[in-house]
Amino acid sequence: MEKQKYYITTAIAYTSGKPHIGNTYEVVLADAIARYKRQQGYDVFFQTGTDEHGQKIELKAEEAGITPKEFVDNVSGEIKRIWDLMNTSYDKFIRTTDEDHEKQVKKIFKKMYAKGDIYKGHYEGMYCTPCESFFTESQLVDGKCLIAAAHVYLQKKKHTSSK
Numbered sequence: 032m033e034k035q036k037y038y039i040t041t042a043i044a045y046t047s048g049k050p051h052i053g054n055t056y057e058v059v060l061a062d063a064i065a066r067y068k069r070q071q072g073y074d075v076f077f078q079t080g081t082d083e084h085g086q087k088i089e090l091k092a093e094e095a096g097i098t099p100k101e102f103v104d105n106v107s108g109e110i111k112r113i114w115d116l117m118n119t120s121y122d123k124f125i126r127t128t129d130e131d132h133e134k135q136v137k138k139i140f141k142k143m144y145a146k147g148d149i150y151k152g153h154y155e156g157m158y159c160t161p162c163e164s165f166f167t168e169s170q171l172v173d174g175k176c177l178i179a180a181a182h183v184y185l186q187k188k189k190h191t192s193s194k
């Protein structure tokens with residue numbers, strides 16, 4: 032009889048800096064589930080990896096005097112080193128800068144674009160760079176980011192999506 036498939040993934044860690052204990056806790060929990068399912072006879076595919084995009088990374092790389100790609104190579108390498116140190120049994124460590132990943136994203140994007148699901152639009156709000164998110168003024172807490180009061184660099188920004 033063919034083994035039943037079981038897929039599990041963590042969120043992919045953001046590469047703006049070293050991973051924190053929460054990222055490590057998450058991968059260890061997922062690893063425990065993956066091991067348990069393998070023991071139960073499932074054909075397990077366990078995935079984890081790193082999310083490597085955004086203005087925050089661009090700024091951090093500039094501060095460090097290196098290219099964004101060099102910056103994410105360092106951080107992603109450090110994250111993978113820690114996951115290996117924790118002896119996590121992942122089957123794939125995916126990076127959003129991986130060639131095969133980029134190829135798939137382009138394929139999906141083109142398909143969605145062709146169907147009219149992606150179109151030009153615009154919106155305005157208060158932008159928080161650490162959160163990489165827009166908030167309305169009524170969502171702010173004392174004029175500061177609602178996620179973390181330390182995020183004081185909110186800027187009024189207009190976003191127009193580009194083709």
Ligand SMILES: [Zn+2]
Binds near residue numbers: 160161162182
């Ligand atoms: Zn924020």
